[in-house]
Amino acid sequence: MSPIPNGRVIFNEAPLAEGYPDAQKTLVYESNQTMDVETTPLNGGILVKTLVVSIDPYLRGRLRNPEKQSYNEAFVLGQPITSYSIAVVLRSENTNVKAGDHLYGNFPLVEYHILKDLTGAKKIENKEGIPWSLYTGIAGMxxxxxxxxxxxxxxxxxxxxxxxxxxxxxxxxxxxxxxxxxxxxxxxxxxxxxxxxxxxxxxxxxxxxxxxxxxxxxxxxxxxxxxxxxxxxxxxxxxxxxxxxxxxxxxxxxxxxxxxxxxxxxxxxxxxxxxxxxxxxxxxxxNLDAEYSEAFYNEIPARIARGEIKYLEYVKHGLQSAGQVLVDVLKGDNIGKAVIIVADK
CATH class of the missing domain: 3.40.50.720 (NAD(P)-binding Rossmann-like Domain)
Incomplete structure (x- = not known):
């Protein structure tokens, strides 16, 4: 298989402290890189395809110049930002996951990327069969x-x-x-x-x-x-x-x-x-994940599947919409959890 475009969302320009980010300048979608998903060396890692990404208000705080200190690290100018996402494994040299498994984690906003290992990632079985997007929202962070x-x-x-x-x-x-x-x-x-x-x-x-x-x-x-x-x-x-x-x-x-x-x-x-x-x-x-994560996954997805917990989603398609969706969230123009569908499967 020949290389295919590998779109990504880049932190292009730090917004001013006052005012909203510029939907066209702060985050920029690039599709000039490619990846051969069949032959790219994994070096023991895991090749994944991004399915859904979450856009949340806290991202605003990471869109800053690095000299300004905060509780989380600033994004790196010129590099992809990260957000909570669901990705499907395409190839794996890690014995703990196989092709077809779904992973949840704070991944880069890139269509295809290689994880070195499973640090910070969780395998989601989704026995309840709820939409994958919910694992970035009501059943996610x-x-x-x-x-x-x-x-x-x-x-x-x-x-x-x-x-x-x-x-x-x-x-x-x-x-x-x-x-x-x-x-x-x-x-x-x-x-x-x-x-x-x-x-x-x-x-x-x-x-x-x-x-x-x-x-x-x-x-x-x-x-x-x-x-x-x-x-x-x-x-x-x-x-x-x-x-x-x-x-x-x-x-x-x-x-x-x-x-x-x-x-x-x-x-x-x-x-x-x-x-x-x-x-x-x-x-x-x-900070509370170790104490409550297991109980959360044992209880909440099943409650959602039974209709006991209700939700709304604000769904957009394609990583190119990330900049505008972030502005929508910060202005409160979204009705429901803001998610971007990158691929259906």
Whole structure:
């Protein structure tokens, strides 16, 4: 077989700290490289074909100049970015996997690439037969974020009240459903009528559009809140401090309002951490993987297959769409988990 084009998504230009990335300049799709999938030496490795990639808000933080320090490494200019993906094995010289196996991991956004080994990769059997794209969303890193954080830090009690921001997203929607399974009252916010309806459909007791309704008034009426699941930070975090119950738990997963504005907005009501004896817990999903991964895979894909956990997907096709999809996610223009289908099989 002759070499075939091997498209990839390159980190081309670091965006400014304030403002959204440029969909045409920050990430650039290139198809000038080729690969012979039948004869390329593997040197003990694994040749895979990318099927689905996830586009998530946290990628914004890695699109920066390397001298700016953060909790994760900056992407390398001129090189492919990485994201959580599902890939199928085409050839393998690793005895632990064979052609036809499917792998999940934080892989480069390249159509075909060679893994040196299985470090950071997990073989997915998908006995339930759910769509592979779900293993980058509700059954992947976003679902794990919700599940791990809920199990480790929420400490829910039946009858308590939780407030979930970005409740129609892949993490927030899972949290809503986990909270309802544990008997909590759920307040949830999102930014469009369609997203509000989805939150209602999955069980939110109070679902509202933060762009057209007052978060302050909603929390005043339906609070106080015992758990705050935060993806946004900024003014909403400040209001959550104001409307928190005594001994409330704050679970900090994201601060998206600061991702494109140059920094995190100060808060005025932080004193309530002391006055109300609040607990604030930030976490990175990978830090909890060893403890909760097995339980997650044993429980969540089966629940999805049985229809017990619902989801929405924002699906685009082809790696060339990556730049625009990232901007869509950061602006909140996506309805559901943003995924890119690179190949069907």
């Amino acid at each position: 976003p679902g794990k974020t919700a599940y791990y954080g809920w199990k480790a830090y929420a400490k829910p009690k039946k009858g308590e009240t939780i407030f979930v921001t970005t409740g129609a997203g892949p993490v927030g929607s899972m949290v809503i459903q986990l909270a309802k399974l544990d008997g909590l009252k759920v307040i949830a916010s999102a930014g469009s009528p369609e997203k509000v309806q989805f939150m209602k459909d999955i069980g939110a007791d109070v679902a509202f559009n933060y762009k057209t309704e007052s978060t302050d008034e909603i929390l005043e009426k339906h609070g106080p809140i015992d758990i705050y699941w935060d993806h946004v930070g900024g003014e909403v975090l400040d209001l959550a401090f104001k409307h928190a119950a005594r001994f409330a738990r704050f679970i900090e997963v994201g601060l998206i309002t600061g991702y494109n504005t140059g920094g995190i907005q100060p808060v005025k009501n932080f004193g309530n951490v002391l006055f109300k004896s609040l607990t604030i817990q930030g976490f990175i999903v990978g």
